[in-house]
Amino acid sequence: MNVLYFAWVRERIGIPRERVETQAETVGELVEELSAREERYAAAFADMSALRVAVDQELSSFDAPLAGVQEVAFFPPMTGG
Amino acid sequence: MRIVVQQAPFDFGQEAQDFASGHSNMGAIVTFTGVVRDTGDGALEAMEIEHYPGMTEAALTKIADEALARWSLGDVLVIHRHGRLVPGEMIMMVATASRHRKDAFEAAEFLMDYLKSRAPFWKREVTGQGAAWVAARDEDEAALERW
Numbered sequence: 001m002n003v004l005y006f007a008w009v010r011e012r013i014g015i016p017r018e019r020v021e022t023q024a025e026t027v028g029e030l031v032e033e034l035s036a037r038e039e040r041y042a043a044a045f046a047d048m049s050a051l052r053v054a055v056d057q058e059l060s061s062f063d064a065p066l067a068g069v070q071e072v073a074f075f076p077p078m079t080g081g
Numbered sequence: 082m083r084i085v086v087q088q089a090p091f092d093f094g095q096e097a098q099d100f101a102s103g104h105s106n107m108g109a110i111v112t113f114t115g116v117v118r119d120t121g122d123g124a125l126e127a128m129e130i131e132h133y134p135g136m137t138e139a140a141l142t143k144i145a146d147e148a149l150a151r152w153s154l155g156d157v158l159v160i161h162r163h164g165r166l167v168p169g170e171m172i173m174m175v176a177t178a179s180r181h182r183k184d185a186f187e188a189a190e191f192l193m194d195y196l197k198s199r200a201p202f203w204k205r206e207v208t209g210q211g212a213a214w215v216a217a218r219d220e221d222e223a224a225l226e227r228w
Binding site for chain 2 (some may be wrong): 004008073078079080081
């Protein structure tokens with residue numbers, strides 16, 4: 001699936017998007033998997049309360065299932081307007 | 082309904098005029114425009130706005146659909162810019178048309194409250210000291226509860 005990062009999450013991880021092959025069943029498991037990979041991921045995902053997630057471009061939650069999902073995005077709370 | 086996400090500036094007067102004309106059965110047109118505000122000490126050089134192409138348009142459409150479902154509206158317009166803006170530049174505007182002003186005002190406030198914290202935009206302030214992401218405010222989240 002495609003994993004996208006925005007704002008300071010993108011800056012901490014160092015890339016705007018990547019292709020991830022994963023067996024993770026939920027968003028939370030994907031976060032654990034990425035965090036275990038490298039320190040920059042662990043740093044970006046350290047405080048989950050400061051993070052929001054979109055699954056296939058819809059705001060979602062960390063317990064959302066990933067079966068059939070094409071795109072997951074991580075970002076801080078939005079500041080539009 | 083018209084949803085526009087663009088980097089380029091927009092002409093507020095022209096947009097308001099175009100929106101208002103062609104709605105002769107609407108007695109009330111409300112517009113709101115957000116402007117890049119200087120911090121007061123002249124320190125703000127620019128506001129950089131990042132967004133999530135694809136989701137942004139979908140999220141704005143969903144918010145506008147919700148407004149159309151909840152209030153008696155003839156039309157809704159949302160324009161939101163992204164990229165680098167300097168103080169004084171217009172960031173975004175919403176416009177609502179209704180037969181009566183109450184619906185137009187309430188729907189415009191609803192649109193503003195929701196697109197502040199439910200549309201995927203992130204602001205970064207650039208000053209002489211560097212750049213910093215704007216943190217979401219608790220009161221912006223709390224503002225959603227009244228709807």
